[in-house]
Amino acid sequence: MKILVCIKQVPDMESRFKPDASGVWYADTDLAFRVNEYDEYAIEQAVLLKEQLGGEPEVTVLSIGPDRVVEAIKKGLSMGGDRGVHVQDAAAHLKDSWQVASIIAAYAAGEGFDLILTGLQSQDRGSAQVGVTVAELLDYACATTVVGFEYADGTVTVKRELEGGVKGTVRLKMPAVVTCQLGLNQPRYPTLPNIMKAKKKEVRVIPVAELLHQDQRVAPVEFRAPAKKGSAVVLEGELADQVDRLIGILKDKTAVLR
Protein backbone atom coordinates (compact mmCIF):
# COMPACT_ATOMS: atom_id res chain seq x y z
CA MET A 1 0.00 0.00 0.00
CA LYS A 2 1.19 3.50 -0.84
CA ILE A 3 0.00 6.42 1.29
CA LEU A 4 0.49 10.11 0.50
CA VAL A 5 0.12 12.73 3.23
CA CYS A 6 -0.19 16.32 2.00
CA ILE A 7 0.86 18.90 4.57
CA LYS A 8 1.24 22.65 4.70
CA GLN A 9 3.52 24.84 6.75
CA VAL A 10 1.63 27.75 8.34
CA PRO A 11 2.58 30.65 10.59
CA ASP A 12 1.91 30.55 14.32
CA MET A 13 -1.66 31.83 14.62
CA GLU A 14 -0.81 33.94 17.66
CA SER A 15 1.39 36.14 15.48
CA ARG A 16 0.56 39.65 14.37
CA PHE A 17 0.03 39.74 10.64
CA LYS A 18 0.95 42.54 8.29
CA PRO A 19 0.52 42.72 4.51
CA ASP A 20 3.50 41.78 2.34
CA ALA A 21 4.86 43.82 -0.57
CA SER A 22 2.16 42.47 -2.90
CA GLY A 23 -0.49 43.74 -0.46
CA VAL A 24 -2.58 40.60 -0.90
CA TRP A 25 -1.10 38.22 1.67
CA TYR A 26 0.87 38.37 4.93
CA ALA A 27 4.55 39.23 5.23
CA ASP A 28 6.45 36.16 6.46
CA THR A 29 9.39 37.95 8.02
CA ASP A 30 9.83 37.39 11.78
CA LEU A 31 7.13 34.73 11.88
CA ALA A 32 7.50 31.27 13.42
CA PHE A 33 6.24 28.48 11.17
CA ARG A 34 4.84 25.07 12.04
CA VAL A 35 2.89 22.18 10.55
CA ASN A 36 -0.77 23.03 9.90
CA GLU A 37 -2.60 21.57 12.89
CA TYR A 38 -5.15 19.61 10.83
CA ASP A 39 -2.32 18.01 8.84
CA GLU A 40 -0.72 16.60 11.99
CA TYR A 41 -3.82 14.42 12.38
CA ALA A 42 -3.34 13.27 8.77
CA ILE A 43 0.30 12.32 9.41
CA GLU A 44 -0.66 10.48 12.60
CA GLN A 45 -3.45 8.56 10.82
CA ALA A 46 -1.03 7.44 8.08
CA VAL A 47 1.48 6.25 10.69
CA LEU A 48 -1.23 4.47 12.72
CA LEU A 49 -2.35 2.63 9.59
CA LYS A 50 1.25 1.72 8.77
CA GLU A 51 1.62 0.30 12.29
CA GLN A 52 -1.70 -1.57 12.00
CA LEU A 53 -0.46 -3.23 8.80
CA GLY A 54 2.86 -4.27 10.25
CA GLY A 55 4.89 -1.51 8.68
CA GLU A 56 4.13 -2.56 5.09
CA PRO A 57 2.66 0.70 3.67
CA GLU A 58 5.07 3.33 2.43
CA VAL A 59 4.19 6.80 3.69
CA THR A 60 5.21 9.79 1.56
CA VAL A 61 4.96 13.27 3.07
CA LEU A 62 4.53 16.08 0.53
CA SER A 63 4.64 19.83 0.98
CA ILE A 64 4.66 22.77 -1.42
CA GLY A 65 6.52 25.97 -0.65
CA PRO A 66 9.85 27.72 -0.15
CA ASP A 67 12.89 25.97 1.35
CA ARG A 68 11.68 26.42 4.94
CA VAL A 69 8.85 23.89 4.38
CA VAL A 70 11.48 21.12 4.51
CA GLU A 71 11.25 21.58 8.30
CA ALA A 72 7.57 20.58 8.14
CA ILE A 73 8.39 17.58 5.94
CA LYS A 74 11.10 16.53 8.44
CA LYS A 75 8.55 16.66 11.23
CA GLY A 76 6.31 14.34 9.23
CA LEU A 77 9.25 12.00 8.71
CA SER A 78 10.18 12.07 12.39
CA MET A 79 6.57 11.14 13.24
CA GLY A 80 6.97 8.03 11.08
CA GLY A 81 6.80 8.98 7.40
CA ASP A 82 9.19 7.11 5.09
CA ARG A 83 10.14 9.69 2.50
CA GLY A 84 9.48 13.30 1.65
CA VAL A 85 8.61 15.28 -1.45
CA HIS A 86 9.31 19.00 -1.50
CA VAL A 87 7.60 20.81 -4.35
CA GLN A 88 9.83 23.84 -4.42
CA ASP A 89 7.87 27.04 -4.92
CA ALA A 90 8.97 30.37 -3.46
CA ALA A 91 5.64 31.87 -4.59
CA ALA A 92 3.34 29.13 -3.28
CA HIS A 93 1.38 31.68 -1.25
CA LEU A 94 0.17 33.31 -4.48
CA LYS A 95 -1.25 30.07 -5.91
CA ASP A 96 -4.97 29.54 -5.41
CA SER A 97 -6.50 26.35 -4.00
CA TRP A 98 -7.22 25.08 -7.51
CA GLN A 99 -3.57 25.41 -8.53
CA VAL A 100 -2.35 23.80 -5.30
CA ALA A 101 -4.67 20.83 -5.87
CA SER A 102 -3.50 20.60 -9.49
CA ILE A 103 0.15 20.46 -8.39
CA ILE A 104 -0.56 17.64 -5.94
CA ALA A 105 -2.68 15.73 -8.46
CA ALA A 106 0.02 16.10 -11.14
CA TYR A 107 2.58 14.59 -8.74
CA ALA A 108 0.27 11.82 -7.50
CA ALA A 109 -1.10 10.85 -10.93
CA GLY A 110 1.84 8.62 -11.82
CA GLU A 111 2.56 7.30 -8.34
CA GLY A 112 -0.46 5.06 -7.77
CA PHE A 113 -1.24 6.04 -4.19
CA ASP A 114 -3.93 3.91 -2.57
CA LEU A 115 -4.74 6.47 0.09
CA ILE A 116 -4.20 10.23 0.27
CA LEU A 117 -4.60 11.91 3.66
CA THR A 118 -4.64 15.61 4.36
CA GLY A 119 -6.08 18.11 6.81
CA LEU A 120 -9.65 19.35 6.45
CA GLN A 121 -8.28 22.83 5.85
CA SER A 122 -5.23 25.01 6.39
CA GLN A 123 -5.15 27.40 9.32
CA ASP A 124 -3.96 30.28 7.14
CA ARG A 125 -6.14 30.17 4.02
CA GLY A 126 -8.87 27.91 5.39
CA SER A 127 -10.61 27.20 2.08
CA ALA A 128 -11.12 23.46 2.74
CA GLN A 129 -10.89 22.91 -1.03
CA VAL A 130 -7.55 21.26 -1.73
CA GLY A 131 -8.17 17.68 -0.52
CA VAL A 132 -11.53 17.32 -2.25
CA THR A 133 -10.24 18.87 -5.46
CA VAL A 134 -7.27 16.47 -5.54
CA ALA A 135 -9.77 13.60 -5.26
CA GLU A 136 -11.83 14.99 -8.12
CA LEU A 137 -8.77 15.46 -10.33
CA LEU A 138 -7.55 11.91 -9.68
CA ASP A 139 -11.09 10.45 -9.75
CA TYR A 140 -10.64 9.00 -6.25
CA ALA A 141 -13.45 8.47 -3.75
CA CYS A 142 -13.33 11.09 -1.00
CA ALA A 143 -14.63 11.74 2.49
CA THR A 144 -14.10 14.96 4.46
CA THR A 145 -14.27 16.16 8.07
CA VAL A 146 -13.19 12.77 9.34
CA VAL A 147 -13.09 12.14 13.10
CA GLY A 148 -13.02 8.32 13.00
CA PHE A 149 -11.00 6.03 10.68
CA GLU A 150 -10.93 2.27 10.21
CA TYR A 151 -9.27 0.23 7.51
CA ALA A 152 -9.91 -3.38 6.48
CA ASP A 153 -9.39 -5.24 3.19
CA GLY A 154 -9.10 -2.28 0.84
CA THR A 155 -12.08 -0.52 2.38
CA VAL A 156 -12.02 2.56 4.56
CA THR A 157 -14.85 3.27 6.98
CA VAL A 158 -14.90 6.79 8.39
CA LYS A 159 -16.96 8.90 10.72
CA ARG A 160 -17.63 12.38 9.38
CA GLU A 161 -18.31 15.16 11.83
CA LEU A 162 -21.55 16.96 11.00
CA GLU A 163 -23.20 19.83 12.88
CA GLY A 164 -24.76 19.69 16.35
CA GLY A 165 -22.61 16.80 17.55
CA VAL A 166 -24.03 14.41 14.94
CA LYS A 167 -21.68 12.11 13.03
CA GLY A 168 -22.26 10.28 9.76
CA THR A 169 -20.59 6.95 8.97
CA VAL A 170 -19.46 6.34 5.40
CA ARG A 171 -17.66 3.47 3.69
CA LEU A 172 -15.44 4.01 0.66
CA LYS A 173 -13.24 1.81 -1.47
CA MET A 174 -9.66 2.73 -2.17
CA PRO A 175 -8.13 4.57 -3.89
CA ALA A 176 -9.45 7.30 -1.69
CA VAL A 177 -8.78 10.76 -0.30
CA VAL A 178 -9.65 11.46 3.33
CA THR A 179 -9.49 14.92 4.93
CA CYS A 180 -8.88 14.93 8.67
CA GLN A 181 -10.72 16.97 11.29
CA LEU A 182 -9.24 17.90 14.67
CA GLY A 183 -9.69 15.17 17.26
CA LEU A 184 -9.36 12.23 14.83
CA ASN A 185 -6.45 10.86 16.88
CA GLN A 186 -3.66 12.11 19.15
CA PRO A 187 -0.73 13.27 17.01
CA ARG A 188 2.49 11.94 18.53
CA TYR A 189 5.52 13.96 19.52
CA PRO A 190 8.59 12.87 17.57
CA THR A 191 11.16 11.16 19.81
CA LEU A 192 14.81 12.17 19.64
CA PRO A 193 15.92 8.89 17.98
CA ASN A 194 13.17 9.35 15.37
CA ILE A 195 14.23 12.95 14.76
CA MET A 196 17.79 11.67 14.14
CA LYS A 197 16.48 8.94 11.81
CA ALA A 198 14.37 11.44 9.90
CA LYS A 199 17.49 13.43 9.01
CA LYS A 200 18.65 10.48 6.89
CA LYS A 201 15.38 9.95 5.05
CA GLU A 202 15.12 10.96 1.41
CA VAL A 203 13.45 14.28 0.53
CA ARG A 204 12.99 14.55 -3.20
CA VAL A 205 12.91 18.11 -4.55
CA ILE A 206 10.69 18.88 -7.54
CA PRO A 207 10.54 22.41 -9.03
CA VAL A 208 6.91 23.55 -9.14
CA ALA A 209 7.14 24.37 -12.86
CA GLU A 210 7.33 20.63 -13.56
CA LEU A 211 3.90 20.07 -11.97
CA LEU A 212 1.87 23.25 -12.42
CA HIS A 213 0.04 23.63 -15.72
CA GLN A 214 -3.10 25.45 -14.59
CA ASP A 215 -4.04 29.12 -14.43
CA GLN A 216 -5.40 30.76 -11.32
CA ARG A 217 -9.18 30.71 -10.92
CA VAL A 218 -9.40 33.02 -7.90
CA ALA A 219 -7.17 36.10 -7.61
CA PRO A 220 -6.39 37.70 -4.24
CA VAL A 221 -6.92 41.47 -4.34
CA GLU A 222 -6.79 42.71 -0.74
CA PHE A 223 -5.50 41.69 2.70
CA ARG A 224 -6.36 43.51 5.89
CA ALA A 225 -7.55 43.29 9.47
CA PRO A 226 -11.30 42.81 9.94
CA ALA A 227 -13.37 45.89 10.71
CA LYS A 228 -13.57 46.27 14.50
CA LYS A 229 -16.98 44.87 15.33
CA GLY A 230 -16.52 44.44 19.02
CA SER A 231 -16.72 47.26 21.50
CA ALA A 232 -14.99 45.29 24.24
CA VAL A 233 -13.71 47.17 27.26
CA VAL A 234 -10.03 46.25 27.28
CA LEU A 235 -8.43 45.77 30.70
CA GLU A 236 -4.67 45.98 30.59
CA GLY A 237 -1.97 46.73 33.12
CA GLU A 238 -1.37 45.51 36.64
CA LEU A 239 -3.04 42.26 37.73
CA ALA A 240 -4.69 43.39 41.00
CA ASP A 241 -6.08 46.44 39.22
CA GLN A 242 -7.46 44.29 36.39
CA VAL A 243 -9.19 42.04 38.94
CA ASP A 244 -10.79 44.99 40.75
CA ARG A 245 -11.95 46.63 37.56
CA LEU A 246 -13.47 43.39 36.25
CA ILE A 247 -15.34 42.77 39.50
CA GLY A 248 -16.63 46.35 39.36
CA ILE A 249 -17.90 45.85 35.81
CA LEU A 250 -19.54 42.51 36.65
CA LYS A 251 -21.37 44.08 39.62
CA ASP A 252 -22.45 46.94 37.44
CA LYS A 253 -23.47 45.12 34.27
CA THR A 254 -24.59 41.65 35.35
CA ALA A 255 -26.88 40.21 37.98
CA VAL A 256 -24.41 37.44 38.65
CA LEU A 257 -22.45 39.15 41.43
CA ARG A 258 -24.38 40.62 44.34
Place this chain on the structure above:
Amino acid sequence: MKLLLIGECREGKLLEYSYELFGFASQAGAETAMLIVGGDGSLPGYGGTVYLADAGKYGEYNPDLHKRLVQAVVERERPDYVVFMHTSYGWDLAPRVAALLKVPQVSEVVALAEGGGFERPCLSQKMRQVVKPQGTPVVLTLQGGAFPALVPGGTPQVQPVDASGEGRLEFLGYEAAARKGVDLTKAEVIVSVGRGVGKKENIPVIAELARVLGGEVGASRPVVDSGWMDAGSQVGVTGQTVSPKLYVACGISGAIQHLAGMKKSGFIVAINKDKEAPIAGVADVLVVADVMQFVPALTAKLAK
Protein backbone atom coordinates in the same frame (compact mmCIF):
# COMPACT_ATOMS: atom_id res chain seq x y z
CA MET B 1 -27.95 38.24 -11.70
CA LYS B 2 -29.12 34.74 -10.86
CA LEU B 3 -28.31 32.51 -7.89
CA LEU B 4 -28.73 28.79 -7.43
CA LEU B 5 -29.01 28.10 -3.70
CA ILE B 6 -28.16 24.61 -2.47
CA GLY B 7 -30.29 23.78 0.58
CA GLU B 8 -29.21 21.10 3.00
CA CYS B 9 -31.47 18.35 4.33
CA ARG B 10 -30.94 15.74 6.99
CA GLU B 11 -33.38 12.87 7.51
CA GLY B 12 -36.04 14.51 5.36
CA LYS B 13 -35.85 17.96 6.99
CA LEU B 14 -34.41 21.17 5.60
CA LEU B 15 -31.75 22.36 8.02
CA GLU B 16 -32.52 25.74 9.59
CA TYR B 17 -29.32 27.45 8.46
CA SER B 18 -30.30 26.90 4.81
CA TYR B 19 -32.42 30.07 5.24
CA GLU B 20 -29.20 32.09 5.49
CA LEU B 21 -28.84 31.40 1.75
CA PHE B 22 -31.94 33.57 1.19
CA GLY B 23 -30.42 36.29 3.38
CA PHE B 24 -27.38 36.33 1.11
CA ALA B 25 -29.56 36.33 -2.04
CA SER B 26 -31.47 39.30 -0.69
CA GLN B 27 -28.22 41.26 -0.10
CA ALA B 28 -27.03 40.35 -3.59
CA GLY B 29 -30.38 41.55 -4.99
CA ALA B 30 -30.54 38.50 -7.19
CA GLU B 31 -33.09 36.21 -8.79
CA THR B 32 -32.98 32.79 -7.11
CA ALA B 33 -33.79 29.13 -7.47
CA MET B 34 -33.04 26.41 -4.95
CA LEU B 35 -32.00 22.77 -5.17
CA ILE B 36 -32.56 20.31 -2.38
CA VAL B 37 -32.07 16.59 -2.12
CA GLY B 38 -34.94 15.71 0.16
CA GLY B 39 -38.60 14.79 0.34
CA ASP B 40 -41.89 16.70 0.15
CA GLY B 41 -41.56 17.52 3.85
CA SER B 42 -38.30 19.35 3.28
CA LEU B 43 -39.58 22.17 1.09
CA PRO B 44 -38.72 25.72 2.21
CA GLY B 45 -41.17 28.56 2.76
CA TYR B 46 -40.23 30.18 -0.52
CA GLY B 47 -42.38 31.14 -3.52
CA GLY B 48 -39.81 30.53 -6.28
CA THR B 49 -38.58 27.46 -8.11
CA VAL B 50 -37.32 24.59 -6.01
CA TYR B 51 -35.62 21.70 -7.78
CA LEU B 52 -36.31 18.62 -5.71
CA ALA B 53 -34.27 15.45 -6.02
CA ASP B 54 -35.43 12.36 -4.20
CA ALA B 55 -33.30 11.68 -1.14
CA GLY B 56 -34.37 8.04 -1.25
CA LYS B 57 -32.74 7.66 -4.65
CA TYR B 58 -29.73 9.98 -4.22
CA GLY B 59 -28.97 9.29 -0.60
CA GLU B 60 -28.64 11.40 2.53
CA TYR B 61 -24.94 11.81 1.83
CA ASN B 62 -23.75 10.91 -1.59
CA PRO B 63 -21.61 13.65 -3.00
CA ASP B 64 -20.79 11.80 -6.22
CA LEU B 65 -24.51 11.79 -7.05
CA HIS B 66 -25.35 15.17 -5.50
CA LYS B 67 -22.74 16.95 -7.62
CA ARG B 68 -24.40 15.60 -10.80
CA LEU B 69 -27.74 16.96 -9.62
CA VAL B 70 -26.19 20.40 -9.11
CA GLN B 71 -24.65 20.18 -12.58
CA ALA B 72 -28.04 19.26 -14.11
CA VAL B 73 -29.73 22.27 -12.50
CA VAL B 74 -26.85 24.61 -13.42
CA GLU B 75 -27.35 23.59 -17.05
CA ARG B 76 -31.04 24.52 -16.82
CA GLU B 77 -30.75 27.70 -14.75
CA ARG B 78 -27.41 29.15 -15.92
CA PRO B 79 -26.78 30.90 -12.57
CA ASP B 80 -23.99 33.38 -11.88
CA TYR B 81 -23.39 31.95 -8.39
CA VAL B 82 -23.98 28.47 -7.00
CA VAL B 83 -24.27 29.02 -3.26
CA PHE B 84 -23.76 26.57 -0.39
CA MET B 85 -23.45 27.08 3.36
CA HIS B 86 -19.89 26.50 4.65
CA THR B 87 -20.92 23.39 6.58
CA SER B 88 -19.94 19.73 6.53
CA TYR B 89 -22.21 19.38 3.47
CA GLY B 90 -21.06 22.54 1.69
CA TRP B 91 -17.36 22.10 2.17
CA ASP B 92 -17.62 18.49 1.03
CA LEU B 93 -19.76 19.13 -2.03
CA ALA B 94 -18.81 22.63 -3.25
CA PRO B 95 -15.25 21.76 -4.38
CA ARG B 96 -16.58 18.73 -6.24
CA VAL B 97 -19.09 20.93 -8.08
CA ALA B 98 -16.43 23.55 -8.88
CA ALA B 99 -14.10 20.85 -10.23
CA LEU B 100 -16.87 19.27 -12.31
CA LEU B 101 -17.95 22.62 -13.80
CA LYS B 102 -14.29 23.77 -14.11
CA VAL B 103 -15.13 27.07 -12.41
CA PRO B 104 -13.77 29.10 -9.47
CA GLN B 105 -14.78 28.52 -5.87
CA VAL B 106 -14.62 30.95 -2.98
CA SER B 107 -15.00 29.44 0.52
CA GLU B 108 -16.49 30.89 3.69
CA VAL B 109 -17.69 34.20 2.25
CA VAL B 110 -18.61 36.77 4.92
CA ALA B 111 -19.45 39.76 2.69
CA LEU B 112 -19.79 40.93 -0.87
CA ALA B 113 -16.99 43.29 -1.89
CA GLU B 114 -17.03 45.96 -4.57
CA GLY B 115 -16.23 45.06 -8.16
CA GLY B 116 -17.40 41.45 -7.99
CA GLY B 117 -15.09 40.40 -5.17
CA PHE B 118 -15.80 38.45 -2.01
CA GLU B 119 -14.56 39.03 1.50
CA ARG B 120 -13.48 35.99 3.49
CA PRO B 121 -11.58 35.32 6.70
CA CYS B 122 -8.07 33.91 6.80
CA LEU B 123 -5.39 33.15 9.41
CA SER B 124 -7.88 31.55 11.81
CA GLN B 125 -10.34 34.48 11.56
CA LYS B 126 -7.71 37.06 12.54
CA MET B 127 -7.47 38.69 9.14
CA ARG B 128 -9.61 39.21 6.03
CA GLN B 129 -8.86 38.80 2.37
CA VAL B 130 -10.80 39.97 -0.65
CA VAL B 131 -10.62 37.68 -3.65
CA LYS B 132 -11.92 37.96 -7.18
CA PRO B 133 -12.97 34.88 -9.15
CA GLN B 134 -11.91 34.58 -12.77
CA GLY B 135 -14.89 33.23 -14.74
CA THR B 136 -18.48 32.15 -14.10
CA PRO B 137 -20.45 30.64 -12.59
CA VAL B 138 -18.76 30.99 -9.21
CA VAL B 139 -19.26 28.37 -6.52
CA LEU B 140 -19.56 29.98 -3.08
CA THR B 141 -19.82 28.73 0.47
CA LEU B 142 -21.11 31.17 3.11
CA GLN B 143 -19.86 31.39 6.67
CA GLY B 144 -22.63 30.42 9.10
CA GLY B 145 -24.10 33.50 10.76
CA ALA B 146 -22.50 35.97 8.34
CA PHE B 147 -25.81 36.58 6.57
CA PRO B 148 -29.20 36.79 8.30
CA ALA B 149 -31.61 33.88 8.04
CA LEU B 150 -34.57 34.95 5.92
CA VAL B 151 -37.80 33.07 5.19
CA PRO B 152 -39.05 34.65 1.96
CA GLY B 153 -42.53 33.06 2.31
CA GLY B 154 -44.81 31.48 -0.28
CA THR B 155 -45.24 28.05 -1.74
CA PRO B 156 -42.50 26.76 -4.02
CA GLN B 157 -43.02 25.68 -7.60
CA VAL B 158 -41.47 22.25 -7.45
CA GLN B 159 -39.47 20.90 -10.38
CA PRO B 160 -38.25 17.33 -10.12
CA VAL B 161 -34.62 16.79 -11.04
CA ASP B 162 -32.69 13.66 -11.91
CA ALA B 163 -29.14 12.88 -12.89
CA SER B 164 -27.19 9.80 -13.78
CA GLY B 165 -23.90 8.62 -12.40
CA GLU B 166 -22.42 6.34 -9.83
CA GLY B 167 -21.84 6.98 -6.14
CA ARG B 168 -18.66 5.56 -4.67
CA LEU B 169 -19.58 6.15 -1.04
CA GLU B 170 -21.83 3.96 0.99
CA PHE B 171 -23.66 5.89 3.70
CA LEU B 172 -24.08 3.68 6.78
CA GLY B 173 -26.02 5.97 9.12
CA TYR B 174 -25.98 8.77 11.66
CA GLU B 175 -24.74 8.71 15.21
CA ALA B 176 -26.38 11.15 17.61
CA ALA B 177 -24.45 13.52 19.82
CA ALA B 178 -22.90 12.21 23.02
CA ARG B 179 -24.84 13.96 25.77
CA LYS B 180 -23.23 12.94 28.98
CA GLY B 181 -22.21 15.45 31.57
CA VAL B 182 -23.88 18.76 32.32
CA ASP B 183 -26.54 20.44 30.23
CA LEU B 184 -24.77 23.71 29.56
CA THR B 185 -27.78 25.11 27.74
CA LYS B 186 -29.48 25.64 31.12
CA ALA B 187 -26.49 27.14 32.97
CA GLU B 188 -26.65 30.83 33.97
CA VAL B 189 -22.88 31.12 34.26
CA ILE B 190 -20.36 29.22 32.15
CA VAL B 191 -16.61 29.44 32.61
CA SER B 192 -14.97 27.83 29.58
CA VAL B 193 -11.52 26.35 29.29
CA GLY B 194 -9.42 26.98 26.19
CA ARG B 195 -6.01 25.79 25.16
CA GLY B 196 -4.53 28.94 26.69
CA VAL B 197 -4.75 27.33 30.14
CA GLY B 198 -1.68 25.37 29.07
CA LYS B 199 -2.27 21.87 30.37
CA LYS B 200 -4.89 19.50 31.74
CA GLU B 201 -3.55 19.89 35.30
CA ASN B 202 -4.58 23.57 35.25
CA ILE B 203 -8.28 22.86 34.69
CA PRO B 204 -9.17 22.71 38.43
CA VAL B 205 -8.07 26.36 38.69
CA ILE B 206 -10.69 27.31 36.11
CA ALA B 207 -13.27 24.99 37.68
CA GLU B 208 -12.75 26.78 41.00
CA LEU B 209 -13.68 30.11 39.38
CA ALA B 210 -16.82 28.46 37.97
CA ARG B 211 -17.68 27.17 41.46
CA VAL B 212 -17.24 30.57 43.07
CA LEU B 213 -19.46 32.13 40.38
CA GLY B 214 -22.07 29.38 40.82
CA GLY B 215 -21.63 28.19 37.25
CA GLU B 216 -20.64 25.25 35.09
CA VAL B 217 -17.42 24.49 33.25
CA GLY B 218 -17.40 24.43 29.45
CA ALA B 219 -14.62 23.78 26.96
CA SER B 220 -13.41 24.79 23.54
CA ARG B 221 -12.80 22.21 20.89
CA PRO B 222 -8.99 21.88 21.21
CA VAL B 223 -9.41 21.10 24.92
CA VAL B 224 -11.79 18.26 24.11
CA ASP B 225 -9.64 17.04 21.21
CA SER B 226 -6.62 16.92 23.52
CA GLY B 227 -8.56 14.68 25.90
CA TRP B 228 -8.43 17.25 28.75
CA MET B 229 -12.24 17.30 29.05
CA ASP B 230 -15.23 15.24 27.84
CA ALA B 231 -16.97 15.96 24.53
CA GLY B 232 -20.14 16.71 26.57
CA SER B 233 -18.51 19.96 27.77
CA GLN B 234 -17.81 21.32 24.32
CA VAL B 235 -19.33 24.67 23.39
CA GLY B 236 -19.69 25.39 19.68
CA VAL B 237 -21.28 24.33 16.40
CA THR B 238 -20.24 20.72 16.89
CA GLY B 239 -20.97 20.80 20.62
CA GLN B 240 -23.58 22.72 22.63
CA THR B 241 -24.99 26.13 21.74
CA VAL B 242 -25.30 28.15 24.94
CA SER B 243 -26.68 31.51 26.09
CA PRO B 244 -25.88 31.98 29.80
CA LYS B 245 -26.13 35.34 31.58
CA LEU B 246 -22.34 35.35 31.96
CA TYR B 247 -19.78 33.57 29.80
CA VAL B 248 -16.13 33.67 30.83
CA ALA B 249 -13.76 32.46 28.10
CA CYS B 250 -10.42 31.49 29.63
CA GLY B 251 -7.58 31.25 27.13
CA ILE B 252 -9.91 30.78 24.16
CA SER B 253 -8.81 32.48 20.94
CA GLY B 254 -12.27 32.24 19.37
CA ALA B 255 -12.49 29.87 16.42
CA ILE B 256 -15.62 30.59 14.41
CA GLN B 257 -17.24 27.31 15.47
CA HIS B 258 -16.80 28.27 19.13
CA LEU B 259 -18.04 31.85 18.65
CA ALA B 260 -21.17 30.58 16.88
CA GLY B 261 -21.97 28.48 19.94
CA MET B 262 -21.60 31.20 22.62
CA LYS B 263 -21.99 34.67 21.14
CA LYS B 264 -25.63 34.93 22.29
CA SER B 265 -24.49 34.91 25.92
CA GLY B 266 -25.72 37.88 27.97
CA PHE B 267 -22.30 39.16 29.02
CA ILE B 268 -18.98 37.87 27.72
CA VAL B 269 -15.65 38.17 29.48
CA ALA B 270 -12.56 36.98 27.63
CA ILE B 271 -9.23 36.43 29.33
CA ASN B 272 -6.46 36.18 26.77
CA LYS B 273 -2.86 37.25 26.27
CA ASP B 274 -3.49 38.04 22.61
CA LYS B 275 -5.37 41.32 22.19
CA GLU B 276 -5.96 40.53 18.51
CA ALA B 277 -7.62 37.15 19.14
CA PRO B 278 -11.02 36.83 17.39
CA ILE B 279 -12.76 36.36 20.78
CA ALA B 280 -12.22 40.13 21.29
CA GLY B 281 -14.78 40.71 18.53
CA VAL B 282 -17.65 39.29 20.61
CA ALA B 283 -16.45 40.02 24.16
CA ASP B 284 -17.89 42.76 26.39
CA VAL B 285 -14.71 42.80 28.44
CA LEU B 286 -11.30 41.64 27.29
CA VAL B 287 -8.77 41.07 30.06
CA VAL B 288 -5.32 41.05 28.48
CA ALA B 289 -3.48 38.71 30.82
CA ASP B 290 -2.06 35.25 31.32
CA VAL B 291 -5.11 33.22 32.23
CA MET B 292 -3.22 31.15 34.82
CA GLN B 293 -2.19 34.30 36.68
CA PHE B 294 -5.43 36.22 36.34
CA VAL B 295 -7.99 33.51 37.17
CA PRO B 296 -6.55 32.51 40.58
CA ALA B 297 -6.34 36.20 41.54
CA LEU B 298 -9.94 36.79 40.46
CA THR B 299 -11.18 33.67 42.25
CA ALA B 300 -9.38 34.64 45.46
CA LYS B 301 -10.89 38.12 45.45
CA LEU B 302 -14.42 36.83 44.68
CA ALA B 303 -14.18 34.20 47.43
CA LYS B 304 -13.43 36.82 50.08
